[in-house]
Each structure stands twice: as C-alpha cells, then as structure tokens.
Amino acid sequence: MLLFCFLRFNLSLQQRVEFLSLAVSNSKSFSHSQRKSSSNYTVSTPSDHVAFTTDLDERLEVAKVQIEVQHALSQDMELDDQTKAEYLRRLNETLLDINELYHNFVKPNQLYEQTLHVLHVSGQYAPELVRETWAILIEEARLEAERAHVDEFERVSSAVVDIAKRFIGSENAFPVDVLTLMLQDFAFNHEKSSKAGWAPETMLMAGAEVEQIFDVLDDVFETKVGSNQSNQKD
C-alpha cells in the first residue's frame, strides 16, 4: 500500500493521500498481539511499531500540506496556464517531503497561509519568516476590506481568527507574543481609530490564553513605560 503512495504510478494526489491514510489507520489498529502472531511482519518490537506509525503519521501531515498547496496553485490567477499545469503535474506525480514542497512550490509562489502550514508541520522555528508571513496576511486582509469598502478592523480580526484556529498551540506558526504585538502595531498605525481592546480581544477569539496575551502587553508596559517611571524616580 505504501508503495502506491510514493512511487510514480498513475494515481492522483488525492488517491495517494487516501492510501496513506489507510496505511496509518491499519498501522494504528495493528495490535501487539497481532504482531506476535504474524510471521510476515518485519517490524519486530513495540517501539519499532510506534516509530513506524509515527513516521507514517508525519508523512500524512506533509501530504495534507501537499494537497493544500495543490489547491492553492490551482486557484492562483497570477500563474500562466502552462506553468500552473506543470506545477500540478509535479504535485500529482508522487508524495514530496516538506523541504521540496516549501522550496519548489510554496516559497516561489508566495503562498503565505501554506507557509504557516509548512512551519507548523515541520516544527521549524523561523521567527523572521513567521513574522513576515503574518504581516503580509494581515495586510492582504486590510486590502481586501479597502477594496470591498468594509470595516478593516473587522476584516483583519476575522482573517486572523480563521487562520489562527488552524494553528493554535503551534509556537512555530502562531506565536502568541508576535501576533499580539503585530495587532497592537496594526491598531496604532491605522488611523488610531480602533476600538480599545481590539487587539487583545482578537487574540482571545483566536484561542490564545488570556495570561499569554497579558504577559506580552504587560512586558511592553514594563519595558517602555514602567522603566521610564523608575528613571524619573531616580
């Protein structure tokens, strides 16, 4: 079954992912007692089996990124037909690893939400990249609001909440400290007309813990305001 997933058989990406999902389910349901009774099974110890299942699970997570990338590229209006077809053919051909996906498809096509998915799945800590990616996603939402003549704070808030819900708890894709400060900056820099509490409230709606948000804002206070008070006393 696994061979079907990775070799260049004439299968769609969707079918490969279905085969991989089945392999993961089978591996998870394959109990220790079955392993003992199965003479053909090559994975011999429980720890081997756990490692094997974990590896399959991780490959499935990467495959889900690949599906998302394929979908995003199929919708990309800025690509010419020939380039798009070539990308989609290569994505259908076999399951790729996360580095190939990022460097050959996500990065060159500036797929920002998929960049966060890559950071989430790969467990890669890349503070500059995540900051830049969120800055662009926030600006995209603001531009959309501007074009549609709707409230930009509402649009940005709903975009952040929608994306963050997919990555909540992932410090690599949704770092609460970075996002809290970015939303504070956004609120301050855009006409200063934001409702008081807009940034922390958006973070709460996105699922961030109140203590984390408070820590971030209180740290800024201590650094920028509190320290001035101490200096004045001195």
Add this chain to the structure above:
Amino acid sequence: VKQKLILFLLFVSQQRSPWDTTTGQAFLLSDLSSLLSISISQGRITGGYNSHRSLSATSSFNSSQLQAQRVDNSISSYLVALNSLMAAPRGEPADIDLPRDRKMEVTVNTLRECQNFVKRHF
C-alpha cells in the same frame, strides 16, 4: 499584488515602535485596561496568592485565567504611569490624537472599576 505586499513588508520593517511615544503608551494602557475589563466580564480572574507569572509553572495555575493579586498590582502600576502621562507639564496631551474610548481619563476609570471589582471579590 504580490510585489506590493513585498514593498509593504519593507515599509513595516523600517517603522519605529509606537510604544516609545507618549501617545503610544496611552494607547497601550487603554488596551491593557480593556483586556482586564474583558477578563472580568468573562470570568477570567481567579483568586490565590501567585502574584507573578513565574510562580504559575509550579502551581496548578490555569493560564486561561489571571491571578487577582497580579491584576491588582499591575493596575496600581498602570495608574501611576497614567497619572505621570497626564501630568506632562507643557504641550498637547498625550492622547490628543486618540479616539474617545482610548482617552486616558476613560482608561483610568476602567482600571479603577477593575481594581474595585478585584478587591471586592478576591
């Protein structure tokens, strides 16, 4: 569109932190007061004696809530800072450009209400 977004990124990276200005500080304090007010209205304040977050890791502290003692102490610091910002000797007030619900007087009132609530209930 993508090129415009890259230019925007360059622009953002060159911006100064707003929290270095007195207006930025008044703005930040209004958000802190709002966060505390929301936390109270959503029942996110809890009692106990952990007044600093470093203690929370070793206790059964729930990070979806704020410790009352810490909130009380923080509000006292914010009120001192606001008094200092409002007592600027010359020139325009720090919050002149800020919208009505972010004016320092509003922030002071919100913080006092939060502090009274915390003192009464914890």
